[in-house]
Amino acid sequence: MPVCQTPIIVALDFPSRDAALALADQLDPALCRVKVGKELFTRSGPQVVEALQAKGFELFLDLKFHDIPNTTAMAVKAAAELGVWMVNVHCSGGLRMMAACRNELDKLAGAKPLLIGVTVLTSMEQQDLAGIGLDVPPQEQVLRLAGLAAEAGLDGLVCSAQEARALKVAQPRLQLVTPGIRPAGSSADDQKRILTPRQALEAGSDYLVIGRPISQAADPAQALAAVVAELQG
Numbered sequence: 001m002p003v004c005q006t007p008i009i010v011a012l013d014f015p016s017r018d019a020a021l022a023l024a025d026q027l028d029p030a031l032c033r034v035k036v037g038k039e040l041f042t043r044s045g046p047q048v049v050e051a052l053q054a055k056g057f058e059l060f061l062d063l064k065f066h067d068i069p070n071t072t073a074m075a076v077k078a079a080a081e082l083g084v085w086m087v088n089v090h091c092s093g094g095l096r097m098m099a100a101c102r103n104e105l106d107k108l109a110g111a112k113p114l115l116i117g118v119t120v121l122t123s124m125e126q127q128d129l130a131g132i133g134l135d136v137p138p139q140e141q142v143l144r145l146a147g148l149a150a151e152a153g154l155d156g157l158v159c160s161a162q163e164a165r166a167l168k169v170a171q172p173r174l175q176l177v178t179p180g181i182r183p184a185g186s187s188a189d190d191q192k193r194i195l196t197p198r199q200a201l202e203a204g205s206d207y208l209v210i211g212r213p214i215s216q217a218a219d220p221a222q223a224l225a226a227v228v229a230e231l232q233g
């Protein structure tokens with residue numbers, strides 16, 4: 001397997017295995033990892049994970065598990081047995097839930113996936129948090145959940161790159177996985193807390209999750225190359 005040399009994770013948000021693999025065929029596993037999320041996994045299951053791994057990609061299984069501790073820990077174990085590189089759970093499932101997942105992964109022999117906690121979705125802004133009874137700015141809630149994730153022994157967080165600077169001070173051990181990445185001039189779509197690839201890297205993001213700006217581009221390989229060039233420039 002080639003060593004991936006960039007922090008880019010391309011989100012394969014497609015309704016079929018064939019569509020996802022067609023995009024993967026245009027991407028170089030040395031230039032990006034790939035992410036399988038809820039839509040693709042619900043339609044295509046573990047077979048699409050195996051097919052992408054066979055093409056040489058390291059894979060983030062982004063199913064954002066959120067359930068009682070035992071159920072979530074068993075789901076994380078199942079993901080680990082698929083050989084994925086990264087798996088995630090919602091931090092709002094609480095400390096005991098995250099600790100159960102950590103504990104389950106620690107029992108496994110051999111390579112384990114990175115265990116990452118989702119803080120506040122990048123599609124949410126302060127008024128969305130108020131709507132679910134959280135009268136705090138997104139960054140305050142992210143930092144609170146980050147503290148719980150660190151206590152539970154998680155490897156990192158999903159957050160906006162807008163919170164990266166504060167998190168690198170508050171939780172320097174945790175790796176930061178940041179969706180809501182938008183090259184200058186591209187549509188924000190349903191994302192609210194966004195930064196450009198370069199801004200995100202400078203703020204301290206370890207991994208940049210990029211979906212539609214690459215997957216919906218007329219030339220996805222060229223769109224990926226442009227992001228790589230922006231990061232190197």
Ligand SMILES: O=c1ccn([C@@H]2O[C@H](COP(=O)(O)O)[C@@H](O)[C@H]2O)c(=O)[nH]1
Pocket residue numbers: 011013037118120121122123158159179180181189191209210211212213
């Ligand atoms: O807070 C989060 C957590 C996960 N995501 C996922 O990342 C990609 C982003 O795709 P774009 O097309 O670049 O918006 C998508 O798969 C989300 O499910 C997120 O956006 N925010």
